[in-house]
Amino acid sequence: MSPARDLPQCTDSDLSLTDGVALLRFCRDDVRNALTGTALIGDIVNVCNWANEDERVGALILNGNGRAFSAGGNIKDMASKSGMFGGEPMAVQDAYRRGIQKMSLAVYRTEIPVIAAVNGAAIGAGLDLACMCDIRLGSRRAKVAESFVTLGLVPGDGGAWFLPRVVGTQRAAEMTFSGRLVEADEALEIGLFLELCEPDALLDRALVLAAGFAGQPRRAIRLAKRLLAMGQRMPLDDFLDHCAGLQALAHHGTEHDAAVAAAISKITSKA
Incomplete structure (x- = not known):
């Protein structure tokens, strides 16, 4: 493993490292921390790769700074066929493979415990990002949805692989086919969240849990x-x-x- 190096620079996120716990907070509340049309995907990929190489890091927390954990894909870009949603089918396919799917692989391959502190809505790819993490803590204000079918889409980021591993195949099928909004209490009941926290206590609880992991060998x-x-x-x-x-x-x-x-x-x- 390579020696410690400087923290990676983030564009749309804040990154800190304290006593072995890395905290990455998404800072695009203006678009409810949408993953597409922002630099959040690149921030997440860079931080996960850094965490794998820096032995100072014992755990990583992902959290949305603002109203949402992540709204997933930017619907306005979908409507205008711009950004990663623009161009011929092969171009869109390549945009997924070289963009959001890199995030899926980076989070899945992160070698330390990754905790999603889901502070608000986690919709579409935002929910899938939470499911890529090892543990999910939810605010009582959190709401989640595997909402792709409601937009005539499928989970292009690998959500159909991650979600069944979290909630089981039957519940994942129901959530995927309906695209419905799941409230925090139900998300806890079906095992999507490990715990629910009051909104003001969520990040503190995530930090305590992460510190316990980081304190292990x-x-x-x-x-x-x-x-x-x-x-x-x-x-x-x-x-x-x-x-x-x-x-x-x-x-x-x-x-x-x-x-x-x-x-x-x-x-x-x-x-």
Whole structure:
């Protein structure tokens, strides 16, 4: 892993790093933090890539600064066939592949825990972005929708892959086919949110949760996240072989030695 480097410059977001917790807040409230037609996709991709390379980072929080977490695609651009929605079909396809789908891959491949602190509406690609994260905390003001069909579209950012892994295939199908708005209480009930928080307490709760993750041995956390992802796509026998290999690395790491010594010291002191 490469040494620490400067925090990446963000265009439409604010980024901070405190005690191992990186906080990326989207700052385009004028368009309800729409992902298209802004620099938010590039900000997210750059921060995820930086977090993978900088061992100071133990957890990452994504949060919307303003009314919404993210409104997803910019509808005005869709209406005018401008930006990534303009041009012939091949050009639009390439715009998805080289734009928002890079974000999908970057968030999914982030090697540390990623928490979505969903402060308000998460609509379309905004909901999908939240589902790309490991954990979602919701404000009681939050509302979510897999709303693509209501605009005659499909989830071009991979939402049909992420959403079923969060809420199950049957609920994902119902949300996708209806495009309906899901209120915060229901989002908690179906497992989309881990917890609900009062609006003023959401970010503090996310910071506490992230700090707990960042306080764990950093390399063990990254290896554990890698296993969680691989477990979704590997047969058990191959997966167990891979677990054994990563565990061998962990057993010979200085983090393991220090953690075991601390545990033994704690046991001894209580004897």
